[in-house]
Amino acid sequence: MIQFTAKVADNEVDLLVAKPRAFETALAVLLEQAKAKCAGYLNVRFDLPHRPRTTGWKSQNHHLRGHVRQLCGYTGFTMSEMMQIVKEDTPSWPVEFREFRGKRRMIHASEADISIETASEAIEICHRIAFDNEWILRESSE
Numbered sequence: 001m002i003q004f005t006a007k008v009a010d011n012e013v014d015l016l017v018a019k020p021r022a023f024e025t026a027l028a029v030l031l032e033q034a035k036a037k038c039a040g041y042l043n044v045r046f047d048l049p050h051r052p053r054t055t056g057w058k059s060q061n062h063h064l065r066g067h068v069r070q071l072c073g074y075t076g077f078t079m080s081e082m083m084q085i086v087k088e089d090t091p092s093w094p095v096e097f098r099e100f101r102g103k104r105r106m107i108h109a110s111e112a113d114i115s116i117e118t119a120s121e122a123i124e125i126c127h128r129i130a131f132d133n134e135w136i137l138r139e140s141s142e
Helices: 021-038 060-075 079-089 116-132
Strands: 008-010 015-017 095-100 103-108
Touching: 060 079, 060 116, 079 103, 079 116
Parallel strands: none
Antiparallel strands: 008 015, 095 103
């Protein structure tokens, strides 16, 4: 998979995507594979660009995972289980549907792939879960 942000134009017949020079070789290889294996077809996903999030101390990622960890202490759920609940309760969390073993399955995006707005919303969901259950979440600066 190759992913990049590009300028896109629509001339009413074709969709034109400006390819970054840094990806020319990788795109050429992918296009050759598509011609050989998939009759020239590729999966294409369009999304609005979003600002990258930071990681590490005092980042949204640290904040979110810290709250999820605290909620695990109250609920007895694992990190994976509690994070799944937060993902499901966050309306803007990206999902895609994939077919596997004859079933259509909803797959939530990784935390690494969400926007800063979605991360903020997920943190607020953690606060709401705690408030609704009269639990106290400690902020990392405390």
